[in-house]
Amino acid sequence: MDLPAEMQLLVRRMQIGKIWLPANLALAPMAGVSDLAFRRICHRMGAGLTVTELVSARGLVHDPSLDRSWRFLSIDPQAGPMGIQLFGSEPADFSTAICTIMEHPVLRHCSLIDINMGCPVKKVVSAQAGSALMRDPDRAAAIVRAAVRTAGQAGKPVTVKIRSGWDASSVNAEQFACRMEEAGAAALTVHARTRDQFYSGQAEWSVIEAVCRAVTIPVFGNGDVWTADDAFRMLRQTGAAGVMVGRGAQGNPWIFRQIRESQVASDGSDRYTHQGRQPGLEERIALIIEHMDSLIQQLGERTAIKEMRRHFSWYVKGQHGAAHLRMAGMKAGTRQELLQVLEDWRNGTIKYCENS
Numbered sequence: 317m318d319l320p321a322e323m324q325l326l327v328r329r330m331q332i333g334k335i336w337l338p339a340n341l342a343l344a345p346m347a348g349v350s351d352l353a354f355r356r357i358c359h360r361m362g363a364g365l366t367v368t369e370l371v372s373a374r375g376l377v378h379d380p381s382l383d384r385s386w387r388f389l390s391i392d393p394q395a396g397p398m399g400i401q402l403f404g405s406e407p408a409d410f411s412t413a414i415c416t417i418m419e420h421p422v423l424r425h426c427s428l429i430d431i432n433m434g435c436p437v438k439k440v441v442s443a444q445a446g447s448a449l450m451r452d453p454d455r456a457a458a459i460v461r462a463a464v465r466t467a468g469q470a471g472k473p474v475t476v477k478i479r480s481g482w483d484a485s486s487v488n489a490e491q492f493a494c495r496m497e498e499a500g501a502a503a504l505t506v507h508a509r510t511r512d513q514f515y516s517g518q519a520e521w522s523v524i525e526a527v528c529r530a531v532t533i534p535v536f537g538n539g540d541v542w543t544a545d546d547a548f549r550m551l552r553q554t555g556a557a558g559v560m561v562g563r564g565a566q567g568n569p570w571i572f573r574q575i576r577e578s579q580v581a582s583d584g585s586d587r588y589t590h591q592g593r594q595p596g597l598e599e600r601i602a603l604i605i606e607h608m609d610s611l612i613q614q615l616g617e618r619t620a621i622k623e624m625r626r627h628f629s630w631y632v633k634g635q636h637g638a639a640h641l642r643m644a645g646m647k648a649g650t651r652q653e654l655l656q657v658l659e660d661w662r663n664g665t666i667k668y669c670e671n672s
């Protein structure tokens with residue numbers, strides 16, 4: 317598609333520190349979702365950045381051989397820019413953990429280190445980590461400084477993922493973001509919900525807009541991007557440099573392709589818009605098999621099929637007979653059994669519930 321040179325496209329390359337992302341679209345870090353297989357698929361579909369789920373910095377200090385964390389940390393630099401997300405509360409833990417990462421033959425090829433300051437889970441916040449750091453900007457800044465010092469030696473940018481604030485009465489994303497920039501963060505992600513909201517309610521995109529105005533580093537807007545349209549609205553309304561997609565990508569990595577294929581100009585003109593391709597049944601099935609086989613290669617069949625059940629129910633969500641398919645998928649314990657479910661789906665021989 318030829319576009320006039322003066323047209324500012326909303327989906328474009330994006331720079332973080334010294335690294336260039338091929339697109340300003342990121343897959344959100346999601347525990348239990350963003351496994352390596354899924355991150356690879358999202359890159360193939362057009363994500364410009366993916367990030368591992370949160371991994372404890374303290375955990376890495378106690379497990380320098382990475383035996384326990386390897387599964388969550390693993391990256392494939394050939395697939396596209398992958399970041400590693402760490403959480404914790406002690407600056408020294410981040411220095412040690414990042415040293416371990418930078419000395420590792422594969423992990424040192426990660427594109428960036430992301431620091432989690434948004435996790436709402438009680439166990440994490442009661443250890444002063446995750447979103448609890450938004451109530452302790454001095455500690456948060458010390459963590460970023462320590463991380464930047466260590467990661468900087470390896471030329472890796474440090475990014476920070478925050479929320480709007482702790483609760484409705486303490487929304488401080490703007491001031492907090494400025495502190496993170498001063499401390500050396502190369503980019504930010506703003507999940508526009510407070511800790512108190514967890515994942516409920518509507519994300520308040522005006523907070524993203526305020527942060528974008530307050531800092532000079534690039535900002536990923538995050539929260540409630542479910543469709544390509546949402547992505548364009550977020551980019552236009554907030555002025556964010558990029559969009560990070562979480563739950564909207566679960567079972568739907570095609571969202572990245574749809575966003576890239578429905579390119580829209582920043583002036584709102586939709587002259588060049590066309591609907592991104594929706595996957596057909598064969599493509600959906602092929603992708604499920606690809607995901608399963610990639611997980612098996614990494615984790616072995618038993619664990620992979622267990623992990624795959626969750627993804628499977630997202631992949632079939634909204635499809636004809638989803639409830640029945642989901643039940644059949646849950647019962648599958650081996651690759652062969654899951655392949656059979658897919659085959660029955662293809663042949664229409666899955667028994668469909670009336671109201672599924």
Ligand SMILES: Cc1cc2nc3c(=O)[nH]c(=O)nc-3n(C[C@H](O)[C@H](O)[C@H](O)COP(=O)(O)O)c2cc1C
Nearest residue numbers: 344345346347369370432507539540541561562563
């Ligand atoms: C199952 C699940 C796991 C998550 N795990 C993480 C995580 O490990 N690190 C993190 O920074 N955010 C995590 N998040 C938050 C997402 O990255 C994202 O900020 C949030 O889902 C809002 O974006 P969305 O509305 O596009 O889903 C998780 C969210 C979900 C639903």
